[in-house]
Amino acid sequence: MTLNLIKLSVGTRTPEQLEAWQRRTKYTWGPEKLACFRHVTRNMPRRGDEIITGGGSLYWVIKGVIRVRNRILAFEPVAGKSGRPKCAIVMLADPVRTFPVRHRIFQGWRYFEGPKVPADLAEAMLGDEPPPPEVLEELKELGLI
Numbered sequence: 332m333t334l335n336l337i338k339l340s341v342g343t344r345t346p347e348q349l350e351a352w353q354r355r356t357k358y359t360w361g362p363e364k365l366a367c368f369r370h371v372t373r374n375m376p377r378r379g380d381e382i383i384t385g386g387g388s389l390y391w392v393i394k395g396v397i398r399v400r401n402r403i404l405a406f407e408p409v410a411g412k413s414g415r416p417k418c419a420i421v422m423l424a425d426p427v428r429t430f431p432v433r434h435r436i437f438q439g440w441r442y443f444e445g446p447k448v449p450a451d452l453a454e455a456m457l458g459d460e461p462p463p464p465e466v467l468e469e470l471k472e473l474g475l476i
Contacts, residue, residue: 334378335387336403336420337443338370339436346398349391350426353401357424360404366424368401371409372440375418379406389422390429390443397432397449401425428452433469 343349353368360367370389376382388400401422411417430449 332444333385333387333448334381335390335400335443335448336376336382336440337390337392337397337434338372338440339438340391340393340399343391343393346393346426346428349393349399353424353426360421365404367404367421368424369407369419369421371411371417371419373417374439375406375408375416376440376442378442382406388427389420389440390448392434392436395433395436397429397434399426400429400451401427430466431469433472 340349343352357366357368359365381387382403383405386402388402390397391399391401393399402425403420403422405421407419407421409417409419428451430452432447432449
């Protein structure tokens with residue numbers, strides 16, 4: 332299973348707002364000159380190598396619902412404004428919408444893997460079978476159908 336991170340997108344009301352922030356702050360990274368952006372956080376993940384080698388992503392919780400993910404490319408040490416060490420999470424500036432799933436509020440980031448990780452929205456919509464009843468119920472509660 333792929334190891335990912337999950338984090339709240341504080342102050343963001345919609346996936347479009349998150350995507351606009353990513354467009355405003357993107358830059359080129361690495362020898363391939365990939366379009367990326369970074370998010371600075373307090374702690375460096377101890378399992379960072381596992382996330383990167385496994386192709387992990389950062390899943391964003393927007394207003395209590397997982398809605399978007401970005402592929403993580405690297406974790407870079409940076410100095411904060413006070414000079415204390417922090418971690419920059421370097422991600423592709425190519426957000427992927429996910430199947431909306433409710434998630435409780437928490438602080439910082441958390442490791443995220445297993446059956447709770449939502450499918451990409453495009454993949455979820457391509458299935459031949461209708462979604463399970465509990466998924467349809469959650470979509471109704473979220474006001475998406």
